[in-house]
């Protein structure tokens with residue numbers, strides 16, 4: 001296995017040749033997942049994990065300083081806690097691991113220091129990579145806007161609107177699954193979906209075409225979305241309630257989404273252990289937000305059905321680890337006892353991903369969904385609102 005090589009010497013000693021010899025220090029990654037290859041081909045946001053190097057103020061590379069004993073012990077503890085979190089998640093069948101907090105161990109050979117790419121420090125699939133990146137992104141954002149600051153900002157946020165109410169009203173009005181129309185410029189599996197991307201124009205067109213709610217991608221790196229898009233759509237006067245489509249790994253993000261005008265947030269069961277879903281759902285309720293809890297398979301569905309207070313479940317037909325899309329996943333997860341429990345608990349189910357035709361809509365409606373979340377097939381149309389008519393096989397505008 002190959003790793004990025006840095007010389008090991010005493011602390012703060014400059015190693016001036018490092019910057020001039022980048023090719024010798026680059027990593028050849030060996031990630032087997034075909035998803036990673038597809039992702040790389042599409043060129044959306046992939047950054048290999050690299051060894052960390054310290055930089056001085058003048059920008060030249062330095063040798064990582066030798067850590068003090070206390071610092072080493074703290075890092076070791078952080079590592080252990082990180083591993084424990086992953087163990088709890090794994091015991092619930094969660095395959096997505098959280099990012100190792102201190103990075104992989106260093107190896108010393110002569111004057112060199114190696115950080116070897118291995119199973120433990122390399123994301124195994126695209127969802128894991130997104131989550132690891134999100135962990136870093138959120139911890140940086142939190143430093144700039146601590147929770148106390150967000151809590152103060154809540155007072156100035158536009159009021160939260162009834163996301164589920166809007167879905168139910170549209171479902172009753174049309175007799176068809178209510179549409180959550182997705183404002184999405186790009187995705188890891190499909191690359192760029194729309195070059196001329198004006199989120200407000202697309203949102204208005206969706207609303208005119210009969211969408212009940214909108215899903216706004218806010219992830220920048222992998223979906224080319226932003227919180228500015230969310231804010232812009234909200235302040236443009238679009239009436240449809242807005243789902244903040246983000247990879248939530250920390251409750252701080254829920255507060256942040258609310259300050260930016262979100263009416264709902266996504267919680268992904270493939271990423272979040274039960275306890276996180278439980279307390280994040282409570283935070284959502286406290287803030288007046290709807291939680292759309294997303295599942296991909298039977299195990300995730302069973303976990304989520306075991307959690308009190310879940311009102312809205314999304315069944316994603318896209319396997320976020322392999323990118324495979326199969327709309328029969330919706331039917332499979334709503335069959336038998338699970339469907340029964342969902343009806344008893346009055347949970348609204350949303351069919352997500354891979355829906356392109358009126359037959360697809362009819363198929364998931366027959367399976368039991370009251371709403372659908374659709375991106376690609378409508379956002380790619382010249383007139384996204386008219387794309388809705390094509391998707392449903394009839395005009396569903398108000």
Ligand SMILES: O=C(O)c1ccccc1NCC(=O)[C@H](O)[C@H](O)COP(=O)(O)O
Nearest residue numbers: 187188189190320352353354374375376
């Ligand atoms: O779509 C991806 O490539 C993707 C990769 C990793 C995590 C999530 C991903 N997509 C999120 C979604 O599931 C879709 O944006 C959403 O359900 C709409 O799907 P579609 O109608 O197929 O655009």
